[in-house]
Amino acid sequence: MMRSSQPLTGTNGRRCKEDEKLINATLRPGKRGYIIDTRSLNVAQQARAKGGGFEQEVHYPQWRRIHKCIERFNILQESLIKLVEACNDQSHNMDRWLSKLEASNWLTHIKEILTAACLAAQCIDREGASVLVHGTEGTDSTLQVTSLAQIILDPRCRTIRGFESLVVREWLQAGHPFQQRCAQSAYSNSKQKWEAPVFLLFLDCVWQILRQFPCSFEFNEHFLIMLFEHAYASQFGTFLGNNENERFKLKLPQKTMSLWSWVNRSEELSKFQNPLFEANSLVIWPSVAPQSLQLWEGVFLRWNRPSKFLDEAHEEMINIINYN
Amino acid sequence: VENVRLLDRLSSRKAAVGTLYLTATHVIFVENGSETRKETWVLHSQISSVEKQATTATGCLLLIRCKNFQVIQLVIPQERDCHDVYISLIRLARPVKYEELYCFSFNPKLDKEEREQGWKLVDLNEEYNRMGIPNNCWQISDVNRDYGVCDSYPTEVYVPKSATAHIIVGSSKFRSRRRFPALSYYCKDNNASICRSSQPLSGFSARCLEDEQMLQAIRKANPGSDFLYVVDTRPKLNAMANRATGKGYENEDNYSNIKFQFIGIENIHVMRNSLQKMLEVCELKSPSMSDFLWGLENSGWLKHIKAIMDAGIFIAKAVAEEGVSVLVHCSDGWDRTAQVCSVASLLLDPYYRTMKGFMVLIEKDWVSFGHKFNHRYGNLDGDPKEISPVIDQFIECVWQLMEQFPCAFEFNERFLIHIQHHIYSCQFGNFLCNSQKERRELKIQERTYSLWAHMWKNRADYLNPLYRSDHSQTQGTLHPQMAPCNFLYKFWSGMYNRFEKGLHPRQSVTDYLMAVKEETQQLEEELEVLGERLANLQKSQLNDNKVKSKQQDRSKQFGLSTSNNSLANTPQEYSNDLKSFPSRSPSQEDEDSALILTQDNLKSSDPDLSANSDQESGVEDLSCRSPSGGGCLPSEDSGKDSDEAVFLA
Numbered sequence: 006m007m008r009s010s011q012p013l014t015g016t017n018g019r020r021c022k023e024d025e026k027l028i029n030a031t032l033r034p035g036k037r038g039y040i041i042d043t044r045s046l047n048v049a050q051q052a053r054a055k056g057g058g059f060e061q062e063v064h065y066p067q068w069r070r071i072h073k074c075i076e077r078f079n080i081l082q083e084s085l086i087k088l089v090e091a092c093n094d095q096s097h098n099m100d101r102w103l104s105k106l107e108a109s110n111w112l113t114h115i116k117e118i119l120t121a122a123c124l125a126a127q128c129i130d131r132e133g134a135s136v137l138v139h140g141t142e143g144t145d146s147t148l149q150v151t152s153l154a155q156i157i158l159d160p161r162c163r164t165i166r167g168f169e170s171l172v173v174r175e176w177l178q179a180g181h182p183f184q185q186r187c188a189q190s191a192y193s194n195s196k197q198k199w200e201a202p203v204f205l206l207f208l209d210c211v212w213q214i215l216r217q218f219p220c221s222f223e224f225n226e227h228f229l230i231m232l233f234e235h236a237y238a239s240q241f242g243t244f245l246g247n248n249e250n251e252r253f254k255l256k257l258p259q260k261t262m263s264l265w266s267w268v269n270r271s272e273e274l275s276k277f278q279n280p281l282f283e284a285n286s287l288v289i290w291p292s293v294a295p296q297s298l299q300l301w302e303g304v305f306l307r308w309n310r311p312s313k314f315l316d317e318a319h320e321e322m323i324n325i326i327n328y329n
Numbered sequence: 330v331e332n333v334r335l336l337d338r339l340s341s342r343k344a345a346v347g348t349l350y351l352t353a354t355h356v357i358f359v360e361n362g363s364e365t366r367k368e369t370w371v372l373h374s375q376i377s378s379v380e381k382q383a384t385t386a387t388g389c390l391l392l393i394r395c396k397n398f399q400v401i402q403l404v405i406p407q408e409r410d411c412h413d414v415y416i417s418l419i420r421l422a423r424p425v426k427y428e429e430l431y432c433f434s435f436n437p438k439l440d441k442e443e444r445e446q447g448w449k450l451v452d453l454n455e456e457y458n459r460m461g462i463p464n465n466c467w468q469i470s471d472v473n474r475d476y477g478v479c480d481s482y483p484t485e486v487y488v489p490k491s492a493t494a495h496i497i498v499g500s501s502k503f504r505s506r507r508r509f510p511a512l513s514y515y516c517k518d519n520n521a522s523i524c525r526s527s528q529p530l531s532g533f534s535a536r537c538l539e540d541e542q543m544l545q546a547i548r549k550a551n552p553g554s555d556f557l558y559v560v561d562t563r564p565k566l567n568a569m570a571n572r573a574t575g576k577g578y579e580n581e582d583n584y585s586n587i588k589f590q591f592i593g594i595e596n597i598h599v600m601r602n603s604l605q606k607m608l609e610v611c612e613l614k615s616p617s618m619s620d621f622l623w624g625l626e627n628s629g630w631l632k633h634i635k636a637i638m639d640a641g642i643f644i645a646k647a648v649a650e651e652g653v654s655v656l657v658h659c660s661d662g663w664d665r666t667a668q669v670c671s672v673a674s675l676l677l678d679p680y681y682r683t684m685k686g687f688m689v690l691i692e693k694d695w696v697s698f699g700h701k702f703n704h705r706y707g708n709l710d711g712d713p714k715e716i717s718p719v720i721d722q723f724i725e726c727v728w729q730l731m732e733q734f735p736c737a738f739e740f741n742e743r744f745l746i747h748i749q750h751h752i753y754s755c756q757f758g759n760f761l762c763n764s765q766k767e768r769r770e771l772k773i774q775e776r777t778y779s780l781w782a783h784m785w786k787n788r789a790d791y792l793n794p795l796y797r798s799d800h801s802q803t804q805g806t807l808h809p810q811m812a813p814c815n816f817l818y819k820f821w822s823g824m825y826n827r828f829e830k831g832l833h834p835r836q837s838v839t840d841y842l843m844a845v846k847e848e849t850q851q852l853e854e855e856l857e858v859l860g861e862r863l864a865n866l867q868k869s870q871l872n873d874n875k876v877k878s879k880q881q882d883r884s885k886q887f888g889l890s891t892s893n894n895s896l897a898n899t900p901q902e903y904s905n906d907l908k909s910f911p912s913r914s915p916s917q918e919d920e921d922s923a924l925i926l927t928q929d930n931l932k933s934s935d936p937d938l939s940a941n942s943d944q945e946s947g948v949e950d951l952s953c954r955s956p957s958g959g960g961c962l963p964s965e966d967s968g969k970d971s972d973e974a975v976f977l978a
Contacts, residue, residue, distance in 0.1 A: 092814045097639070099632035102813035107622035116618045220836040281841055289835070295621030296611075296822040296832045310815045314802055318735035321795045325842055329849040 006129060006136045007031060008151045008179070010143035011042075011049075014058030025064055031135045038068045038135040039128045043121060043146035045074040057141065068137070073121035075146035076114055081201040084110050089191035092305045112298050118146070119210050119293050122153030130158055130288050144181050145203045151175055153210050160286050164223040165277065169265055172232065176204065180248035187237045187244070204236050209301050214291045216299065220281045221289055225319075226303050228277035233304060235264055280323045330410045333358065334388070335369065336402035349403065351417055354431045356393070358403070371395060372431060374708070374755040376422035381415045384408045391415060396706065396753040399828045400612065423710035427762070430708060430755040432777040439778065447782030448774045451685075451692045457487055459680070461517035466490055466550040472497050479507040481663065481699030481764045487512035489546035496546065499539025503530050505576055508662045510543050513670045513694060516677065519652040520551045523644060525670050525698065527662035528561070528568070531577040544584050544656065551654045556586040558647050558655040562640055562665040564593035571660065587656075592640040594665045595633060597705075597717035603629045604718045611825050631818045637665070638726050639811055641672025649677055649806045663700050668723045670694050675727065676807045683739040683798075684788055687727075688781045691748075692759075695720060701763040706753050708761055724749050728821055733809060736795045736802040741839050742823055744784070744791035749824065751780050794842035 012024060032038050040060055042049055049059045049072065060070060076084075091105035106112075128136045136154075140146045152162075152175040161167040177183075185199035193200070208229045215222050215229075236244045242261025246252045267273060291297070300306070334344040335358050345367070347360040356376075358369040375395040382390040389411035393401040405411035424430060439447070454469075463469055467487055472494045474484050478501050488497060488511060501509040508527035515522045524547050529540060548557040561568050561578045568578045568591065581589050595603075610616070610624030625631065647653045655673075659665035671681075671694040680686040695702075702708065704715035724745050731738050731745075752760045758777025762768045784791065796803065810816045826832045 094814060095812050097635075097812050099635045099813050099818070100626060100629070103622060103626035103631065107619060107626065110619070112622070113618040217834045218836050219834060219838050220841055281836075281838060292832050294832050295616055295618050296820060296826055298618070299819065300817065302817055306814060306817060309812075310810060310817075314734045314736065317800070317802060318795050321736055321797070321800070322838075322842060325794060325845055325849070329845050329852070 006125065006138065006151055006154060008143055008147050009137065009139045010147075011052060011057045011139055011141050012060055013056055014053060014061060015056045016053050018061060020061070020064045028065070028137055029067065031137075032067055033133065033135060036132070036134050038137065039125075039132075040065070040068050040070040041121065041125055041128075041136060041138045041150065042070060042072045043075045043138070043140035043150060044072065046072045048074070052141065071124070073117070073124060073150075075117050075121055075140070075149065077140070077145055077203075078199065078201050079196070081114060081203065081206065082196070084114060085191050085202045085205070087111075088305060092309060106300065112295070112300070114206055115209055115213060115298055116293050116295070118149050118206060119153065119213065119291060119298075121146075121150045122210070123157065123290065123293065125150050125154040126157040126288070126290075129154070144179070145186075145201070148175050148179055148181050149203065149207045149210070152207060153214075156211060156214060157290065158288055160221070160284065163221055164284075165228070165274065166269075168224060168228075169268070173265075176207075177243070178249055182247035183236060183244045184247045184251075190237050205233055205304075208233050209304070212301050212303070213298055214289065217291050217297065218289050219279075220283045221285060221287070222279055223282045223284075224277050225279040230303055230307075231268070231277065239264065241267065280319075280326045330405055330414060332406050334404040335360070336404060344404065349405070349414065351414065351421070353421075353429075354434060356418065356421075358401075369401070371399070371401065372754050372756070373418075373421040373424070374431060375399075375750075375753055376418060377707075379415055379418045379422065381411060384411075391418075393418070394608075397750045397827065398608070398611070398825050424708070425710055427709065427771055430761070432755050432758045432761065435756050435778065437778055437783070443782075444778055445774075447779040450779065450781045450785060451688050453483075453689070453693055453697060454485070456689050456693060457512075457515075460515045462487055462512070462515055464517075466520065467512060467515060467522075470494070470497065476766045479509065480766050481506060481701075482508060482511065483697040483699075483765045487515075489550040491549060492543055492546040496539045496542050499537060500543040503535075503537035503540040504528070504662075505530060506661050508699075509540075510547060510656055511698075513657075513698075514648075514674045514677065516648050519648075520553055520654075521648040521652050522547065522551060522654045523648060523670055523673055524654070524656045525662055525666045525694075526656060526658045527666075528571060528576050528658055528660050529579055530575055531572070531580065531583075532575040533572050533577075535575070536583050541584050544579075544587060547654055547656060548586060551652070554651070554653045556588055556653065558644075558653055559584070559587045559589045560640070560644060560655055560657045560669075561589070561591050562594045562657065562659045562669050563591065564595065565591045567596065567660075576660070590643075592636070592643060592669075594636045594640060594659070594669070596660075597664060597719065598714065599629075600633060600719065600722065601717045603633055604721070606630075607825065625820060631820070634722060634725055634729065635811075635813065635818055637668050637672060637722055638729065638809070638816075640665075640669040641676055641726070642809060642811060644669065644673035645676035645806060648673070663698065664705075664717070664719045667694050667698060667700050668719060668726070671723055672726050675730070676809070679737075679803050679805065682737055682803065684744065684785075684791060687740060687744075688784075692781075695723075696759065697765055699764040702752070702760045703763045703767075706760070708755055720752060721749060725821055725824065728824070729816075729818055730807065730809065731793075732819060733816060734802055734807055735793075736797065736800050737807060738793055739796045739798075739803075740791045741793045743839075746824060746827065747784065747791070748780075756780075757783065789843075792843065794839060794846050 007028065012021070013019065028038070042059055044052070052058050060068060062068075062070070087105070087109035088111040091102065091109055094101065094105065096102075125136050125138060128134045138147050138150045138154075152171055155171060155175070156162045156168075159167075162171045181204065182199065183204070185197075186201050186203055188197045188200045190202075212226060212229055215226065235241065239245075240262075241264040242252075242257040243264035245257055245261070246255060252258070268277070303312075330349045332346060333349040334346050337343040345358075345360045345362075347358055350357040350359065354373060356371045356373070360367040360369075371393065375397055376393055377396045378394045380392040380394070382392060384390075388404040388406040389408045391403045391405060391411055391414060393403070395401070403414075405414060427433070457463075457469070466489060468490050470486050470488045470492075471484070472478055473482050473486055476482070476484065478498055492500075497509055501507040504510075505527040510524045510526040513523045513525045529537070544557060544559070548554070551557075559579050563571075571577050579587060579589055581587055606628035607625065607630045610621060610628065613620060613624070616624070644655050644657065647655050657666050657669055671690055674690060674694070675681045675687075678686075681690045694700075700720070701715070704711055705717055705719055707716055727738075728742060728745055731742065751757055755761065757780035758768070758773040759780045761773055761777075762771065768774075822829075822832050
């Protein structure tokens with residue numbers, strides 16, 4: 006699986022032999038490849054006017070292009086704001102709650118992203134075909150798709166260390182602009198242009214899979230919530246800046262501590278471990294039916310209701326397993 | 330009928346071919362495949378509706394919808410056969426006499442004594458004793474011993490000591506269906522009680538001295554409070570409209586010291602329609618998230634569930650926190666009243682959150698108090714307007730509570746689902762007819778078996794591994810919150826999409842923890858056995874091997890490094906299958922004849938996860954085929970552990 010940004014085909018239908026050679030090199034003998042474009046066909050076509058575009062069939066004959074539209078930027082931010090608003094509505098009205106939840110579209114985005122990731126994983130696992138994923142910049146929806154696909158396909162990504170590596174590889178090193186995206190979160194009055202809960206959506210998708218396969222992940226929900234928090238505000242330098250270049254220039258490794266060095270200490274790690282974890286070597290396919298996707302209570306209703314009863318349940322699980 | 334195809338609900342391509350059989354009690358589809366011969370059994374009692382759709386080139390489509398939410402699609406090649414099956418099913422699903430029902434032919438091979446014992450498992454007298462009754466305020470009354478006062482009430486009712494027979498009879502004449510105020514729950518800690526009745530026949534201005542005295546007696550039976558709550562679970566408009574027909578609600582001016590409260594829960598017709606709409610959403614082929622959420626909201630289902638829960642919370646608060654007694658009624662006092670009283674009792678008293686206690690609760694507030702099981706769940710063919718998912722809603726309230734308070738209930742989700750199943754299955758006699766009187770006339774206890782005994786025998790399958798009777802969550806009252814953002818009401822896919830395994834979490838936390846606990850128990854037993862052997866050994870070796878025995882003390886019970894072969898070779902009797910999920914247990918086998926289908930269905934999770942990766946997936950618009958040879962969508966229904974691989978729109 007490869008990821009990139011959009012090809013600069015422009016209105017003239019430019020081609021680049023080096024680009025073609027590069028991605029063709031990943032094709033397995035006798036097999037075609039799939040390009041998953043996270044923009045709708047329309048949007049991809051319109052991109053040409055600004056110098057961007059998509060891979061033309063005539064130049065990439067061995068690749069089949071599929072469009073799986075995933076929303077971006079302000080649409081996602083609006084979605085988050087609406088969802089949080091719905092969660093803070095203390096009225097007792099069920100109709101209002103459900104309609105606000107639906108109007109936020111948050112779960113629709115979750116479904117979109119998971120579906121695209123499952124598709125990418127399917128191409129690799131079922132078809133044995135190589136996959137190239139890109140959107141416009143290759144820094145947002147692209148990363149959601151590639152990282153979730155790996156969680157589906159590769160059991161190592163479901164271990165704590167494996168997941169940490171995945172985040173470092175597919176988000177930090179890949180250049181997801183954390184500083185822009187995780188600026189203010191849901192309560193900001195100023196609408197920052199580049200702000201969007203892309204990483205949170207990714208974590209939510211991971212949680213959905215975790216919920217469906219509760220014994221297949223070495224980490225638990227708290228781990229994901231912790232990462233969410235640190236992406237927005239942290240005493241560690243890991244999520245600062247927009248890419249490796251900036252982090253290097255800011256001398257972050259010299260001036261700050263890494264989140265991982267704290268998380269991986271055994272006394273911290275024990276809080277994040279999933280007592281039900283049983284390593285398996287399977288590919289896990291989540292259901293993306295609406296009935297299978299749920300609101301992430303642990304994040305969105307976290308301050309609304311006592312977590313006491315659920316915490317006690319978690320403790321009890323640990324007791325049962327440890328005693329055994 | 331041969332060459333019938335059983336369709337996968339979501340994909341018309343993956344159909345199983347087999348033979349369809351109709352027996353006196355079941356519809357059975359047997360698949361042709363040589364190795365498996367997979368069977369699909371459906372009880373006639375479970376059939377809610379049969380729909381015959383237009384004949385196509387492949388045959389005639391028959392859609393069977395079941396009361397336990399299974400949907401079966403059959404394609405019958407000949408139109409004439411299809412019509413015959415259709416007509417037969419219509420008739421079979423609408424029995425006219427009780428004797429046609431499965432419970433009268435079901436034979437679990439128990440002797441007469443065992444059958445009797447089964448019926449004695451739940452004893453309501455014992456239950457009221459447990460509550461602390463009779464005492465100086467409450468007593469049992471036999472005024473209804475021949476059902477002479479109220480034919481939908483039990484022969485034994487519990488009333489305030491100061492309510493004489495005269496008062497009871499007088500009050501019953503002033504109540505719809507003669508359902509006078511009687512005790513449902515008594516809280517011995519503070520003497521507050523929950524009583525239930527039907528609406529008073531007050532019209533616009535009628536009064537009844539005895540009825541007023543009855544309420545006074547209830548109020549006085551609680552010396553700690555100077556007033557009584559009267560809760561009418563109907564919407565105010567409905568209650569007011571009832572006055573025009575001579576019924577209505579209690580006027581605070583006429584009854585001394587009552588505080589009247591409406592808690593609007595809609596009527597059975599609204600609920601029936603609500604469920605219908607929700608099931609339509611469940612039947613959508615590939616709904617978007619919006620379709621689903623909008624459909625769910627439009628059905629109003631969760632709103633109704635919340636209304637019932639809120640009413641229960643109100644009453645539980647009144648009893649536990651304010652120490653005030655409550656009289657609950659709706660119109661006839663056998664639907665909303667039953668729901669609300671049982672939810673309140675569950676919140677108040679941890680006993681009802683145990684398995685036995687829950688059975689007792691249903692026997693008390695639903696069975697004995699004359700909930701019309703026959704009319705509501707269609708045991709026999711009757712008026713479709715009487716059908717309504719009343720107890721289903723109560724059962725869902727319990728599930729919603731279980732989700733929020735995972736340690737508080739001794740039983741698990743499967744327990745609830747099986748109970749719901751059997752309310753409709755008529756395999757056991759507990760939920761037949763409309764009243765205790767009818768059941769006794771039919772001699773149900775002598776001619777059928779009790780569900781409770783059956784479930785109790787298989788209780789290991791119904792346990793919640795997180796329950797501990799000494800846990801803080803299991804003590805005392807539960808206090809759920811009321812705003813939807815504080816108590817997340819979820820869509821119960823385990824119930825309404827029960828047979829679509831692909832939609833549910835693929836690994837069951839409950840099953841896993843139960844397996845761990847089972848293993849722990851076996852290990853403990855082994856430990857005990859070995860401990861004894863060790864002690865015996867030590868006695869005999871005491872003199873000549875002091876050092877060796879010390880080592881024996883410290884080493885683990887398995888793999889001992891001593892030279893004593895008998896210990897090292899002790900076979901490990903426990904199942905090595907901790908790493909996999911438990912296989913089907915006896916209770917699930919039993920369920921086969923009544924429930925549907927194959928092994929896979931009965932587990933809440935499939936133990937063989939490797940099936941996932943071998944699954945045929947449907948990457949539909951890719952023209953190449955998957956290596957496993959299939960190009961179609963995986964089955965979402967029973968039979969295969971499935972997943973939804975509809976990743977392309």
